[in-house]
Amino acid sequence: MGIIAWIVLGIIAGAIAEHLISRRESHGIIITCLIGVAGALLGGWLATKLFHVHSLQGFFNISTWITALAGSTVLLGAVHLVEGQRGGRRSVRR
Template sequence: MGIIAWIALGLIAGVVARMLVPGRDSQGLIISFVLGIAGALLGGFVATEVFHVKGIQGFFNLSTWVCAILGAAVLLLGYNMITGRRSGRRIGRR
């Protein structure tokens, strides 16, 4: 599967991962897209190595989509942890 297909998959995976990750959506849509693309590339690598998905059929394979969305969700959670954004309400200042 080509890099353009992984980027397209990443855009969709970023939006889906943003919906799946709990908490406030304090990051912008651009960051979600970038993390989605990176997660899709990571998920694509995992899908290729673990599930042995090769060729153009990989884009329409369920395991590729699941790995791309999970990769984007993991990167989004990591981003939220690094930047200090937490789910729920802040206690303290008003």
């Protein structure tokens, strides 16, 4: 699967992950797409390194979608954790 397919898949996975992680606040469509693309690429890279999968089966395979969604969800969760720690510091300083 090529890089363009991972980008398209990442945009969709990022939008789904945003709805799974945070239902009340959103980063906006551009940030969500960037996090989704990075998460999908990270998930695909980790799948090749950890599970020795040389190439995922294709755009319409469920394992590809699960990999992209898992990567996007993990990365989005990490972003929320970092933002939560920053937000907590700001409110303490006031």
